[in-house]
Amino acid sequence: MNSADFRKQAPNIVIWLLLLAMPFWLVGVGGYVELGTRVVVLGLAAMSLNFLLGYTGVLSFGHAAYFGLGAYGAGMIIRYVVPNTGLGILVGTLVGTLAAAIIGPLIIRLRGVYFAMVTIAFGQVFYFIAFRWNSVTGGDDGLIGWTRQPIDLGFTRIDILHNPTAFYYLVLICFALAVGIMAWLLRSPFGRTLIAIRENERRARFLGIPVDRHIWISWVISCCFVSLAGALYALLNNFVDPRALYWTQSGDFVIMAVLGGMRSFWGPLLGAAIFVILQDYLSSQTENWMSFLGLFFVLVVLFFPRGILGLMRRKAVT
């Protein structure tokens, strides 16, 4: 590895080392393991959203719907079908992905704010289903009466319920898989095409690129990983409620992506970390935390539209 390569890879290595060692250093700085797990799960959701937002240039304000579908899918499998964590994650992800694939064709022709509006509105459909279909989803009371199950590897059983560190590493493995696939996709010709669409859709169209189909695929991929994040989120809480599908949750994902930096691969993870810790901290300090959080949104939009990584990169250039 020559030095230029190394410099390029250094941030990646640092991030992975930090993530791998999180359970050990987080407690030392006053956190707790579940906080780290939450950051990784929400970070995955924000990074998945950013696949669409930052790399395809399409603004979805309805990703909470697929996040929630993943959560309900996982929870319901464990609650009603078989107590198997792995299957829960798999089915949760599939359910969210399938819903996104079906809704995609209805909305991909819209752009900009209109796309955002329609994604919100469709997201609300799932919210209301979860909210009103009491007998199955538990309605407003949420889906209770289940917990994440130990993972059976044949030679050994890993208790992820009572051992938060083990669960953290399960989440991290899923995270690594998802992030790895996204990074690989973005480096592929397909990913380059998405960026071309983001930069100039009309030109991409003239070049004969089937823009709508590409946006549809990007939408489905993005929703697939956000569903995975949702499934993990359900396991983290041992609980799902309709709030996971509410449109304000989508707004949180978008702000995480923007806060960290939409144009950078790791930005949304950083954004999620800041968001989670800030919310956690503010709401312990003052009951008016919503004002401070709102003000923070406003300040980010006005002064750091490129996000923190965007800002750092610009500093590095100048």
Added chain:
Amino acid sequence: MTQLVLFDAFNGLIVGAFYALMALGLSLILNLSGVINFAHGGFLALGGYFAYMLIPYVGFWGALILAPFLVAFLGIIVERVLIRRLYGRDPLYSLLLTFGLAFIFEDGTRFIWGAQSLPYQVPGWLLSPLSSAYFFITGYRLFMVLIVAVAVTAMFLILNYTKIGIRIRAGTLDLETVSVLGVNVRMLRSLNFGLGVYLAGLAGVLAVGQLGLQPTIGASLIMPSFVAIIVGGLGSLPGTLLGGLLIGVASGVTTVFWPSATEAVIYVMMAAVLLVRPRGLLGEEGRF
């Protein structure tokens, strides 16, 4: 049964008129400035609280007139100080800004007036039903519909017959040309935002006659307004009005047959419209 359906359809029109009032304000701002105003519900709540504060001094009627103007005034300040900076940037940013504002508004109203819902009284003579058979048509609800009708008519007159209104409509179609023709676009957008927020404030004053006045009062009203805009057609104000009335009736009638689907039905309607006619019922071709 037929009577019940008719009652509910009629009742749905009343409810729909209210959705339309909210949606028209959103739609105005969206069309000219490309901003989804998530803080619309917050402005609605402020309308209610301002009216609550004003009633002891200027009475119900004075509050009905003054409160929306105060909200509009505040709206114009918000537009000038914050939202204006984001025109021409990715719509994402204005979306996030109003999203943050919605947080601040909800929390701010709670900070000032408390979380406890406040008792709000409308004049006694408006409170009784007009006839005992049609008990759901109370003086107040009829009055609400009347105000909505007046406000909507006034708005359409303004948009069609005044200079500012015509400029707003022109700006909706092609802002660049309007700007080149020497119109002060910044001023136009401010006024337009004020007008949209005025409608939210008015909706707020009307709403608190029927609903409890508390900080989250606007939250559950904003989504039906979104759907009204999409169903009616993006970019079309008459469409928004029609969309509002339609979803009101649809959810009203659904209550008779399948109460659990009352909210979902408006989203199903939206999906159907998008599938058959993506630009919405009265939307213009190729506007998005």
Added chain:
Amino acid sequence: MSNERVNIAVQRRTVLKAGLAIGAMQVTSPFVVKSLADEPVKIGLDNPLTGTYAALGKNELIGCQLALDQINAKGGILGRKADLLVEDSTSGDAGTAVEKARKLIDRDKVDFLVGNINSALAAAIANVSYEKSVFHVVPGGHTDPITGANCHWNVFRVCNTTQMEANAVAGTLIKTAGKKWYYITPDYAFGHTLQAGLEKACTALGGAKVGGDLTPLGTTDFSSYLIKAQAANPDVIIFLVAGDDAVNALKQAVQFGLDKKYHLAGAQQELEVLLGLPPEARIGTWVFEWYWKQPNLPHLAEFVADIRKRSGGHVPTARTWFGYAAIWTCQLAAAQAKSLDPLKMAKAMQGFKLPPEVSLMPDGAFYRAAQNQLIPDLYVGNAQQAPKGGDREDLFNVTEIVKGQTAAGTLEDTGCKMTWPS
């Protein structure tokens, strides 16, 4: 209320009191001084301060703080100072509520967990407290499973079950209002169990259900449900909706003139809701879980006066009392068990009767053994406009006090099968 502010306020007060205590104790027993300087006992409150339940949460918090100050003034918990760590659980976001519970338990190492108003969140954080074996008091989440089918040895509840409220009011309603009932019920577990409870009680007394509708939580427009209710021509329209929904529903029912044709009633009602209604809509027959006006009850006047000092002159509501009783339950459990071991404390609280200065009820209140449910008095009566010349927050006229034991049913009915850790 910020965590820090709470702590600082408490500390300042405790320092003062501790100063006094040192002065006094130098004569009597010097040992307590040393233990007061020990690590404080921590109580974590994970309850809504924002969103729909913010008003209720605020009142519970005020009650909690009063109890905390009283406890510290009387020597703390097992001679150690008590601290209250306050976290906003939000009104409906389980993810946040669960995370806060974990934070309180894992990081802050609280000895007691208190929360939540929202039944769903109460159940969600009870999962966490059970998993981590922490003594947990639910002040105000009503659905039955918390001390029923999903009961846990470590989870105690102050407020009533919905079944108790239904049983308390049913007799009065049949007697005074009529036998044909129409239900307007919120569509979640709280509403479902409340309606089922009322139907059961109503049928037993010879009444009948003539119809009903489930309204989603957060319904703003009740007109279409009211139209259906009118078409069914009942004697009584039963409103089981709570909070802001109740404000909206009652406001609209009165505007439609339904109060003149039918008897409007329900089971649980709260002072917070009546305060939010215009005077003409303060009507109906209801159950209150606690009321601030109870003639000739010892200790009540002091409690009301203390709360007024902290709430800007407002009277305590049932919520204020829930918070108050919840924090005192923590202190009493520790004192009774002479230990902070959750299992010992839980065992000590089986069948424990609250002292009169905490229960503030004519017949007192006790935690039923093998269910951990507080069995208090229930107050049946009518909502009223504030009496002329009286207190403007005197909005309820108690007509009957129902003993909790008669309303609670048998232990088997609750479905609670408690298992204890070995």
